[in-house]
Amino acid sequence: MLRKLLRFQFCSLQDQIKKQQNSYSNITDKIISYVGRDLHKIPSHPLGIIKNRIETFFQNEAITEKQSKYPLKYKIIDNLSPIVSVKQNFDSLLVPPDHPSRKKSDTYYINENALLRCHTSAHQVELIQNNVDAFVVVGDVYRRDEIDATHYPVFHQVEIVRIFQQDQFSSKYLQHQIQESMDDLKETLERLTKHLFGDVQMRWVETTFPFTNPSMELEIYFQDKWLEVLGCGVIHQDLMKNCQRLTEVGWAAGLGLERLALLLFQIPDIRLFWSQDARFLDQFRAGQINKFQPFSKYPSCYKDVSFYVDHRTWEENDLHSVIRDIGGDLIEKVECVDTFYNKKKDLTSKCYRIHYRSLERTLQNEEIDVLQFKIRDQIRDVLKLELR
Template identity: 50%
Template sequence: FDGASITRDDVVREGDPTNNVPDTIFSKLGMQLHRRDNHPIGILRNAIYEYFDATYPGKFVKFDDLSPIVSVKENFDDVLVPADHVSRSYNDTYYVDAQTVLRCHTSAHQTELLKRGHCYFLVTGDVYRRDSIDSTHYPVFHQMEGVRVFSPDEWVNSGLDGTSYAAMDLKQSLEGLAKSLFGDVDMRWIDTYFPFTNPSFELEIYFQEKWMEVLGCGVTEQEILRRNGRSGSVAWAFGLGLERLAMVLFEIPDIRLFWSNDQRFTSQFSERKLGAKFQPFSKYPPCYKDMSFWISDSFTENNLCEVVREIAGDLVEEVRLIDNFTNKGMTSHCYRIAYRSMERSLTDEEINQLQGHVREVVQNKLRVTLR
């Protein structure tokens, strides 16, 4: 797969109700930040590779060029995501057509690689999710998936059953990874649910005065192993968010910076080393604009954020619901939009023009009534 070979026609179908890929998303396909050795995402990928190569010499096979355009079957069905799971909705996922999506996680490649017979693999790639807007959320980000399959002889003498053995090995491996990347950092395990693992866990790291989720993982559901010719074995899997980890590691305050071509950003990572801390170039002032409207039944925050992003691009820093009330069966929302460039000061005129355009398109596309 060569990212540059994806054309607009491959993913954007204007007027087709089974397609919801906007141009801003098309423009990100094929950027492949994770394959750039002097970009924070690529540097982090390489550091994680090094950890796994040192811990399991010669074992992990690495994939970083699998196409982000995958079938609904690969992205959801094959990893046991239930038919009615929210992640399948058009509100959460980018659909190319009714059977094809932009992968929303690198888990979309698990079954294909298990089927091919791999027992240790890492898959790195760009993943796509419709979401709200703030400093840690962006509709494209990067994940690394890791899978390890054990055969019975690996755990039979441990005194543990296969599942407990895999869970123990998984937590040890990922704690080791976190220590190798961060040294001392506060972290905690949270029990959670994923359709494809049981038990399932999340690892959180303390950053910017908050616990931030950086990875999901667990012991692979037996059904997945069975369907892919691995009955009798156990496996673990993890999926980690590279931007989240890189933000902590390099002290990068805003997720939009990963997409910046500003030399003041890119030049800071030319050394290709982990140790660098990002030196923020001066922070430009934000500009806040509030917008109130009566919503319709079909209104969603993700749709609003996409409209704002389509118009303002990376000038939008946050979209936040600041007021919400219902009167005589009508619901009003007030959203505060923060505009801020990472690279320069914005003029009042420019912001007013953007906001005017946002109001117009929000009214027309989202069927709300501005107040």
Template identity: 50%
Template sequence: MAQQEVLTSHPFNNVTENIFSKIGANLHRRQNHPICIIKEAIYDFFNSQRPGTYAKFDELHPVVSAAANFDEMLVPAGHVSRSPNDTYYIDADTVLRCHTSAHQAATLRQGHPAFLITGDVYRRDSIDQSHYPVFHQMEGLRVLEPDEYGGDPAAGAAAAERELKELLEGLAQHLFGSGTECRWVDAYFPFTTPSFELEIFFNGQWLEVLGCGVVEQQILDKNGFEGRRAWAFGLGLERLAMVLFQIPDIRLFWAEDQRFLKQFRAGDLRTAFKPYSKYPACFKDVSFWLPETGFTENNLCEVVRGAAGDLVEAVELIDAFTHPKTGRTSNCFRISYRSMERSLNDEEINAIQAQVREELTAKLGAELR
């Protein structure tokens, strides 16, 4: 699908202009960008483990079928991630991928037994300094050869789990330093069993860095590797970069400000971000009676992002009140506006806030107070 077809008049389409503008930015392919630096560091590690083994893909378009994004990855029909509240739909059958796993089945069908897929992914989410509707993931997978586990399925699952944990602990030490303490936490993902999350102890606290597991057998059986066993992982590049480079606000990754971009160099994982002048925030509150149905905080955040773009820093519920007689509920949200590059003036923020108020009524059916 061509990029211009992402914005359509289809009634199911919920891709805003703000989100559309991010498609094709390809931060993960800009050589000196922190996202690309992390990607290349991970490539280097996997190349060192099994030279020439892993096919690498970082140009796959983010528009995918809902079937590839959900069905082929065994996401249940009623799973919350399928909701338009969480996922950007172009039409009822087409989405902006919400994970790089959306390409896993197709890549297996192409005959690749080991690969790393990197790309931008899209999710409707809250607004704060660590969440953004577009971020970058890397998907890794390797199918084991039968002679690596004697052809026995149970032994194959154990071998896949063992190799996976050894590799990812090695990756954590490659990125964060030798001696980095790791621990494994049981988790649930529809497409792996058993499933795990890897946590590392870094700067005095435990941090979750990725999810992984042994690939569900039916995914392999349906996509060209019947009877084989495999492992897979998925990690967020922003999460790693914010920790490694001490970047405090996820919006900075999208900045074109040279004071940010010139601080990083390809191959250097030890750069600590040096904050430059931080411009003051502007706070605006908005109170409204909730409509009887259909309101979610994600929908509110989309309205605010649509009006403010990257000028919005946070949206926080600061008060909720239910009228004792009518049973109606009122919410008050505080919106923090802050530019990473300049001071904001009252005139432009008032104009943005007026647009937010108008669209709360027009799009979400809220009654302003």
């Protein structure tokens, strides 16, 4: 019965996207096929294991001394649709109209007004407006991105928000309240990080986000190097005004499940999370974190493709999208290996190397050639670029 319900929800979301699509859409059938898969809801999947650890922390261990003065249980939300409006994803979060993340080269648009969310922060304003003052939102998010071992067009994000009432602060002055909120944020997230990684060295790095001020990133020293694990900050006061919460202050944080799972399970390739291979899936048990044991790594093969671009309008993510749509998970990595400017043509020549490697079998040169020719055709016919 549960499987039938999940299958219905899976198809329903995909059908909604197809019904709303128009000529403005840049979402392919390949991307639509990921919608509704909900890997984070599978208890024995690495993403589900990390998600459940985070939820357990916020259900049982996250209350700080400041939060205890106005105790609230964090509400866990993992069933919000990834189909959101432009207003939800960008406008409500104070993302400037000219911000690069709004471009079609970065975001999957269903039509001019709707898209597949780029972050779970898309639900933040609505929840705060509805007086949900402590919540954890988990879900799949979508971004057009490069192709390599750590990037995928679909990944899973956790959004954490905590809003404080005036009587929880020791001062009536806004700047003091912002500092107290930041102190609480740091205490909470450092404890979460220890809950996940153990007693690791940590450091805070100042950064900038449109919807928080001040903003920080938390880095940990793990496997002999510093790694960024999450971004956070005090919620921007203009955003709180948009929520009609003029006198309140709070903090927000976001982190990616894939980033954490790659580190904690020592999984070398992000494509593996989508694998149906039993040699991968059978290694994991609900509630347990164990080192991934690689099975046979099949040989790789690479092919180069060269073409001219106008550097004033060139968007590399458009190329990655075309290659991913044709090659899917047979594409391991795409890298630019040569660039030069042709003064006579007033164009830039680019040579990209496409690395093919299946996670499950040895690829034949003939089938790679078929994919490579399809990619070349799409570069010429869809991207309208001159091949070399």
